[in-house]
Amino acid sequence: MNDLTFGRYAPFNTITHKLDPRNKIFLMILFIVAIFLRVNTWSSALIITGALLLILILAMIVSRVNFLQLFKSLGGMWVLILFLLIIYIFIPNPNYNPDHIAFYIGTYGVNYDAFYQSGYIILRIIMMIMITMILTATTKPMDLTYAIEWYLTPLKLVKIPSxxxxxxxxxxxxxxxxxxxxxxxxxxxxxxxxxxxxxxxxxxxxxxxxxxxxxxxxxxxxxxxxxxxxxxxxxxxxYAKRSRYRILRFGWLDLVALLFMLMVFGGVLALKIMDANFMEIDFIFWIFGTKPLF
Amino acid sequence: MSIKIENLSYVYLKKTPNEVKALDNVSLEIPEKKITAIVGHTGSGKSTLIQTLNGLLTPDSGEVTIGEFKVTSKARKNKRIKELRKYVSIVFQFPEYQLFEETVEKDVAFGLKNYGYKQEEAIEKAHEALKKVGLDESFYKRSPFELSGGEKRRVAIAGIIAIDPEVLVLDEPTAGLDPVGSKIILDLIVELNKNGKTIILVTHDMDIVMKYADHVVVINDSKIAFDGVPADLFDGDVSNYSIEIPKLFTFSKMLKEKGLDIDLKTIRNIDDLFVQLKERHK
Incomplete structure (x- = not known):
């Protein structure tokens, strides 16, 4: 039963714990969008993912999230990894570089790019797990629901009782x-x-x-x-009007966190729009050469 | 084959800020074929202690020896756990929540089937167990969910005694029952003990301890605070353990202090006191 403690609230008193839950949810959404933004060049992907991963790891250390828990939760991902590998290998993709054949199964050439693509998406999924873990480990469930209620308030206009x-x-x-x-x-x-x-x-x-x-x-x-x-x-x-004991407050720490995240997000967006290939290196060519291994 | 508990420690939520030490280096011997009461206020570690007895919890250090079985801190080493659980069975607090079958007899037979009994044999033994707890044939085919609280409790207890464990552990078996229901269960416990079963009874009720227990263990703040016979416990200083001394004991002790010749150790109920008074003060 102890495996179910994944992402459970841990009552430390870190900076992340002090942030406004509404802000944290917004930051998380921005972060996930940044993670999954599609970029077309290797170098941009590398820079964006690397920077985001670095921020994530730092955030995890700052908010004292247990890394062990993360690794445990990844244990169940092998099915997903297998599934993605099969899809990426056997569905032909015109974007794959035909020079990057790793080996042949019969006459079908398995492309290095397939491994790269599935690895890339798995890494991004892991990053998404990390960010949600930071949110749930540093926010009391009750605060989360207050935040969700706050986000649902506009729905009252269309008669949905938030x-x-x-x-x-x-x-x-x-x-x-x-x-x-x-x-x-x-x-x-x-x-x-x-x-x-x-x-x-x-x-x-x-x-x-x-x-x-x-x-x-x-x-x-x-x-x-x-x-x-x-x-x-x-x-x-x-339907009665209810008051609340704990009032969510947007403090200066929240402002700092929000500004920082907006900066990061802006950087990611800029990189995506430029879509420049900073280093004119074909990594797979560089690492493996173009000849099939087998 | 008594139960030997050596240097047992258990920590809940290890390595988190909410870490709680439930058992702290507890050593204890529970005598065979006796009724042992385990006493202590809520959260003192009683429940943790009984759950280590049949390997439901793996201790963080120390070990429990029950006859040929051993529960140690290394979970892999605790083999034959299923046999151990047949040997030491626990009736948890509010056991009525564990009922799930369509009929009472099926529910009681469930445990037996898990331990490899054939269907007919299991049902037969289930009927025996139901009779022991005072439920007659009219109950066999009823749904356990339509019974009263006390009846449900008796069905759940029947489900455990049907397995015929050598050591029976009961966690507050009388909590929330009316006096009649409590008495049926306590009489059953005495009956089982007479047939050679070791009984471990977790309770808050000192009258039960005085009346039924041969041996009493007090747990306070995860440690053993007292280990001996009930009369010695009540005779000593109990101000730290949130224990209320039975009125009968206080009364007998007052009589003794007034100069009457009374042996406090053998008084379990009012009849015992009466017999002593009658014999020694003709």
Whole structure:
């Protein structure tokens, strides 16, 4: 169960923790856009990705995010890597340089560019995981929902009740740890009755899972009923005006972070628009030569 | 084959800012075929301790020896864990939340089937266990979800005793039950103990400790604060452990201080006191 702690809020007191969650969400979106902006030349891609990766690693160190957690979360990515490799290798791409054939499968030439492309996209996905991890590890779930509510406020104009959405979200988030504890407890109780969740054939495992899922459902349903009763007993009215204990504040640190990110984003955009090839080097030619290896 | 716990330590949320030491170098011996009560306020480490007994938690250091089984800090070395869990079974707090089958008998038989019993044999043993907890044939085919809280609890306990473990660990089995329901479960525990089972009972109720336990262990701040017979615990200074001394004990002790010849160690209930008074003060 400890694997599920990925990206869980860690109560340190770093600069990143102090930032306004609304600002953090905006920064994250900008960053992800910057990561996935398509650039056409190798050199720009290298400079952009390298710079962003450097910023990310520094941000992770500053906000004291556990690197080990990151590596653990990458363990499950091998399926994705395999999938991408197959797609990039076997779908012909006119942009691949025909000189960059690594080896032949039958008469089909496997291009180095395919490996480069899939590696590039995987790196960018990892970077996206890193940035979301920084967000969730440094922001309390409740603050996140407040921020989301703030972003949804304009939707009130089209009669979408953003505060109800936010309340639903915050209740859901609030109960994730409770459900995890509950899962843990039921797993232990069933383990005491001889259930082995880690071994056994597929049917055994399905049986083991039912013994976990049904009690979880039963307790969640009764819990939600209790919660709604408790809320009603305290006079909760979804349409009433609500005040809030914690007020989000946009401070000078936020301004600095925002300006810095805008600068980075501007730089990335400029590089993309120029799309210049600074170093006239064909990397693959440079590293491997043009002859097929096999 | 008593249960030997040596230098056991356990830390929750290791290497995070919320790190909590739940057990701190605990050494303990739990006597065989006796009822041992584990006492301590909420968060003192009782639940952690009992979960290491059948390897549900892997200790950070130290080891537990139960007969031929061993639970050590190296998870890979803890082989035969399934056999161990058949030998030491835990009834968790509010065990009614673990029910999931369509009928009561199927739910009780579930554990047995996990330990390799055939369907008919398992159902037969399930019926036996249900009888032990005082649920008759009319319950066999009912859904566990339509029973009352106390009945659900008894079904869940039946599910564990059907497995026939040698060591039965119960975490507050009477919490939230009415007096009748509590008594049925406590009588069952005494009955199982008479049949040679080792019982470990986590409880907050000192009347239960006085009445049923042969041995009591107090855990305070992740450490063993007391280990001995209940009478010695109540006789000593308990002001630090959030323990309320049973009224009967206080009363007997007052009688003794007034000069009556009373052996505090053998008094478990009001009848014991009466018998002593009658025999020694004719």
């Amino acid at each position: 505060h109800i959405v936010a309340m639903t979200l915050s209740i859901a988030l609030r109960f994730i740890p409770t459900l995890l504890d509950e899962t843990n407890r039921i797993m232990k109780a069933q383990a005491s009755r001889g259930v082995d969740f880690n071994r056994g054939g597929i049917f055994k495992r399905i049986g083991a899972l039912t013994s976990l899922i049904i009690p979880l459902f039963v307790s969640s349903i009764s819990r939600s009923e209790e919660l709604s009763n408790a809320m009603e007993a305290r006079g909760y009215d979804p």
